[in-house]
Amino acid sequence: MASCQDIELRLVELLREDPPKDLLIHLKDCPECGEKQQQWARLWNLMDRWEEEKPSNETIEPILSLVRGDLKREAAQRQRPVSTPSEAKVKAGSVWWASGIGVVLFSAIIASLLSIGSSIALGYGKAIQLSMRSLQALGLAGSLPEGAIFFVVGCLYSLLPLLLVGLIFGRIADGHRHRLRLSFWVVAIFLLVTLPYTVVECRNFSVGLALSLLAGVTAGAVIGSLGGFYLSGRKAALA
Secondary structure, eight states: OOOHHHHHHTGGGGGSSSOOHHHHHHHHHOHHHHHHHHHHHHHHHHHHTOOOOOOOHHHHHHHHHHHHHHHHHHHHHHHSOOOOHHHHHHHHHHHHHHTTHHHHHHHHHHHHHHHHHHHHHSOHHHHHHHHHHHHHHHTOGGGSOHHHHHHHHHHHHHHHHHHHHHHHHGGGSOSHHHHHHHHHHHHHHHHHHHHHHHHHHTTTSOHHHHHHHHHHHHHHHHHHHHHHHHHHHHHHHHO
16 A cells, blocks of 8 residues: 555656556545645646747847847858968968068068179279279379278169169058168168178278278168169159
8 A cells, every 4th residue: 555655756646547546545545645636736737728938029039130140150151262271372472572571581682692793793892993093084083082982882882782672672662651661671681691791802901991891881772772762662653
């Protein structure tokens, strides 16, 4: 025979169409368990009559809007073309060049090669001798000190290459200030490359004349780079 504890544990079985006989026998003899069974039956009937409440449009619309937005973003990401490794490299290279770093390095290296190549083809000493002979032929040899001739020769070896490079690559730079800033970086790299070579080539000159030549190289680099980049900008603006 079932006990009160069994009734509490097996109340769900009383809701079936054919409840167990041992539970029914106990309910007839135990008013307390019978009351629990009736309460449980009333609760179950209430749950059967409970209608499902549908959410209002005010609740549904914000949720649908969020879902639509997520679907649109996912569709846009699927349609976005995926860059291949080669395309990514090309894009990175174009950004690197457009930022000015490529212009500076390329310009400085080319100008350095032109300057050093010119000094190899026509050494500083020979260029100075030719300059002195030209001044003598013009009757101006005594009008200029020897240091000034060294300065002018050094200036030409840096001015002409940087002026040429500035005219060619300066048009790539955007904006007048941007061009001037790039030109100073070109000068710095150019001098970093060419001055050690120039110092070695000046080993046979006196200290004063060597310093005049180095000062000329520095002054020519600044004038040539600034002039080339500035003139290229003016040419681009007038075009």
